[in-house]
Amino acid sequence: MIKLGVNIDHIATLRQARMEDYPSPVKAVAICEKAGADSITTHLREDRRHIQDKDVFEIKQCMRTKLNFEMAACEEIVNIALRLQPYSVCIVPEKRQEVTTEGGLDVAGQKKYLAEVVKKLKDNGIIVSMFIDPEPVQIEACANIGANAIEIHTGKYANLFKSGKEKALPELEKIKQASMLAQQQNLIFNAGHGLDYNNVYDICAIKNINELNIGFSIIAQAVFDGLEKAVIDMKKILLKY
Ligand code: PXP
Numbered sequence: 016m017i018k019l020g021v022n023i024d025h026i027a028t029l030r031q032a033r034m035e036d037y038p039s040p041v042k043a044v045a046i047c048e049k050a051g052a053d054s055i056t057t058h059l060r061e062d063r064r065h066i067q068d069k070d071v072f073e074i075k076q077c078m079r080t081k082l083n084f085e086m087a088a089c090e091e092i093v094n095i096a097l098r099l100q101p102y103s104v105c106i107v108p109e110k111r112q113e114v115t116t117e118g119g120l121d122v123a124g125q126k127k128y129l130a131e132v133v134k135k136l137k138d139n140g141i142i143v144s145m146f147i148d149p150e151p152v153q154i155e156a157c158a159n160i161g162a163n164a165i166e167i168h169t170g171k172y173a174n175l176f177k178s179g180k181e182k183a184l185p186e187l188e189k190i191k192q193a194s195m196l197a198q199q200q201n202l203i204f205n206a207g208h209g210l211d212y213n214n215v216y217d218i219c220a221i222k223n224i225n226e227l228n229i230g231f232s233i234i235a236q237a238v239f240d241g242l243e244k245a246v247i248d249m250k251k252i253l254l255k256y
Contacts, residue, residue, distance in 0.1 A: 016253070016254065016256075017224050017225070017226065017256050018053035018054065018226040018227070018253075019051065019053050019054075019246070019249060019250050019253050020053065020054040020055065020083050020207070020226050020227065020228040021047040021052040021055055021056065021229065021233055021246055021249075022055075022056040022057070022085075022207075022229060022230025023040050023043045023044060023047065023055060023056070023057060024040075024056075024065045024066055025065065025230055025231060025235075026038050026043040026234060027040045027066045027067070028064070031065055040066065040074060041070065041073050041077055043242060044077065044078050046242045046243050046246070047242065047246050048078065048079050049243065050242070050244075050245075050246035050247045050250065051246060051247060051250035052246055052250070053080060053226065054080050054082070054083050054103075055074065055078055055082055055083065056085060056105070056228050056230070057071055057084060057085065058084075058085035058086070058107070059071055059084070059092060060087075060109060061087055061092065068095065071095075072099060075100070081101075081102035081103065082099075082103075083102065083103045083104070083105060083144075083228065084096055084099060084101035084105070085105045085107050086104055086106060087106070087107060087109035088106050088120075088132045089109075093132055093136070096141065097139055100139070100140070100141065101141060102141070103141060103143070103144055103164070104141055104142075104143055104144065105144040105145070105164075105166050105228075106120060106129070106143065106144070106145050106146065107120060107146040108120045108121070108146070117170070118148060118168065118170075119145075119148035119153060119167075120145055120146055120147055121153070122147060122153050122157050122160065122162075123152045123155075123156035126159060126160055130160035130161060133161050134161065137161065137163070142164060143163050144162065144163065144164035144166050144205060145162045145164075145165050146166045147166070147167065148167070149167050149189040149192065149193035150189075151192075151193075151196055153165075154193060154197055154200060155196075155200065157200075157202060158200035158201070158202055162202065163202070164202055164204070164205055164225070165193075165197055165203070165205065166205040166206060166207055166228065167190055167194075167205070167206040168208050169190065169206050169207060169209055169210055169218060170208040172186040172187060172190060173208065173209025173214050176213070176214040180217070183217070187217055187221075190218065190221060194221050194222060194224065195222075195223070197223065198223050203225050204223050204224055204225055205224070205225050205226040205227065205228065206218055206221075206227055206228075207228030207229060207230075208228075209231075210229045210232065211231075211232035212248065212252070215227065215249070215252055216252065219253060219255070219256040224256075233245045233246060233249055236248070
């Protein structure tokens with residue numbers, strides 16, 4: 016069974032747009048969990064554009080499933096993760112100007128620094144995942160530095176899919192190869208970014224997928240259908256695999 020991690024950052028994006036105290040990400044967590052989410056993902060960005068420090072600590076306290084904390088590998092956020100004690104972290108690249116996380120982390124290019132961050136988090140009992148592109152050199156680097164898991168960035172696949180399923184096939188093949196390499200390297204294999212109710216099927220069909228982290232499409236669908244139904248409908252797709 017493929018697990019569903021729901022990324023609730025965009026509930027906070029909506030709240031921050033008006034600097035209001037609603038809609039509440041904490042309330043969203045309870046609804047997602049009731050609808051079948053296996054974990055909840057939040058990204059405390061360095062610029063705090065959506066989720067705030069207070070949110071993540073409240074979420075951690077109230078939630079019943081597992082907290083997956085997306086984060087940049089910078090000292091400030093690593094220290095917050097050590098205090099927060101999420102079930103897992105996913106280390107992502109972060110640029111202040113970007114609309115969302117563009118491209119995976121260059122693990123191979125900063126192995127020494129990232130190995131120290133991974134060790135610090137793992138020594139505190141936190142499972143560490145790295146958000147990377149489906150490149151063999153990056154997967155091997157993740158295994159080398161002792162990461163527990165990788166999350167493959169499916170953004171490129173999702174963008175290509177918009178021009179037709181066939182256009183996305185080469186990138187899909189790269190993701191399949193990545194899943195096989197991850198298995199050989201004993202890395203848990205997760206994926207996410209840009210996945211929606213149409214493009215998710217081919218990703219689900221890849222063997223060895225542990226979890227998909229999906230945010231924007233679910234929150235966008237919730238505007239019309241309500242959050243509970245939006246999560247249930249995505250979960251129903253994942254349950255078929
Ligand atoms: N996984 C990671 C590491 C991400 O950075 C994001 C976006 O915040 C997602 C998954 C979810 O992407 P989307 O919101 O496009 O579903």
